[in-house]
Amino acid sequence: MSELLGILIFLKPWVGGILCVIGALLALIGSIGVLRFPDFFTRLHAASITDTSAVTLSLLGMAILAPSWLVVFKLAAIWLFIFLTSPTGSHALANAAHTAGLQPVLGRDLKRPDNSEEGA
Amino acid sequence: MGYFAGLIFVLAALWLGLSGIYKPLLLILAGISILISVVLASRLETVDREGSPYGRSIPILSYWAWLMIEIFKANWPVIKACVSANLNINPAFVRVKTRCESDLAKTIFANSITLTPGTVTVEVEGGKLLIHALFEEDATPDSFDEMDLRSYRAADGKREEELAA
Numbered sequence: 001m002s003e004l005l006g007i008l009i010f011l012k013p014w015v016g017g018i019l020c021v022i023g024a025l026l027a028l029i030g031s032i033g034v035l036r037f038p039d040f041f042t043r044l045h046a047a048s049i050t051d052t053s054a055v056t057l058s059l060l061g062m063a064i065l066a067p068s069w070l071v072v073f074k075l076a077a078i079w080l081f082i083f084l085t086s087p088t089g090s091h092a093l094a095n096a097a098h099t100a101g102l103q104p105v106l107g108r109d110l111k112r113p114d115n116s117e118e119g120a
Numbered sequence: 121m122g123y124f125a126g127l128i129f130v131l132a133a134l135w136l137g138l139s140g141i142y143k144p145l146l147l148i149l150a151g152i153s154i155l156i157s158v159v160l161a162s163r164l165e166t167v168d169r170e171g172s173p174y175g176r177s178i179p180i181l182s183y184w185a186w187l188m189i190e191i192f193k194a195n196w197p198v199i200k201a202c203v204s205a206n207l208n209i210n211p212a213f214v215r216v217k218t219r220c221e222s223d224l225a226k227t228i229f230a231n232s233i234t235l236t237p238g239t240v241t242v243e244v245e246g247g248k249l250l251i252h253a254l255f256e257e258d259a260t261p262d263s264f265d266e267m268d269l270r271s272y273r274a275a276d277g278k279r280e281e282e283l284a285a
Contacts, residue, residue, distance in 0.1 A: 015262070026195075026199070027211050028174065029199055029202050029203055032202055032205075033198070033201070034201055035201030036202065036207065037202075037207070037209070038207070039211075039239065041252045042211050042254060044252075045198055045238055045240065045254045046198065046202055046269060047237065048198070048236075048238075049199060049202070049237050051235070051263065052192075052235060052237060053192060053195045054189070066232065070137065073135070073137035073245075077134065077137065077138065083235065087231040087232075087234035088231065088234075088237045089231075090234050090240055091230065091234050091241050091242075094234075094240050094241070095242055098242045098243060098250070099174070100128075101159070104213070104252065106211055107211070107256075108209075108210040108211065110207065111223070116250060
């Protein structure tokens with residue numbers, strides 16, 4: 001039993017660290033997507049990777065590394081509030097762009113719409 | 121009254137979890153701050169079925185668990201699209217009908233769609249949602265049907281009986 005506990009204590013920093021690194025890599029991929037995607041609406045999709053899986057994995061890694069349960073509770077609260085607020089923010093951005101008349105890039109050939117009025 | 125009890129319980133749990141110092145003075149201050157929050161919430165008239173939905177915690181939490189799996193499944197195509205050499209995406213607008221009636225259920229459904237990578241809710245008008253999707257072929261109106269049904273059950277299920285009671 002104490003052997004198992006020893007193995008778990010040995011593994012704890014590794015598992016937590018690896019989860020944090022995977023989360024950071026996903027955030028990096030999300031940022032690459034934001035830079036590469038053609039228009040405003042598609043960039044929102046790339047940002048949602050950072051909002052969901054990157055945040056979840058990083059916070060999970062931090063929770064495993066955390067020294068006390070109070071820290072775990074705070075991380076859980078952060079996670080909950082990010083999941084409640086980030087879609088609201090994305091929706092507000094998308095809705096504002098749509099209401100303002102921003103034309104999206106549509107279709108597989110990614111045809112550029114005429115946005116000269118808005119661009120001016 | 122149950123809505124007030126739920127709100128007070130959640131606020132107290134949040135305060136106890138965030139503080140970590142349990143001296144009498146701080147506990148008194150906590151009580152005062154919770155009281156002020158509840159008074160403000162009741163003056164805003166937000167303490168009702170939708171503003172304090174803690175009575176429906178179990179259906180909402182089980183919906184959340186299902187949603188987490190869906191979000192992680194939906195992450196893969198978007199990650200692949202971000203890092204693949206040619207930009208293999210097919211963005212489109214999709215219109216989806218929802219059966220959700222209350223604002224809470226509609227908010228849960230629309231926010232679930234936005235949270236899922238690859239789809240963003242652009243507009244909600246009555247029972248219809250305008251969705252921008254990254255892959256047109258994955259975002260048929262039928263593909264949102266299960267999420268719609270589940271968010272309806274989580275937030276609106278048995279609503280008629282509750283309203284009648």
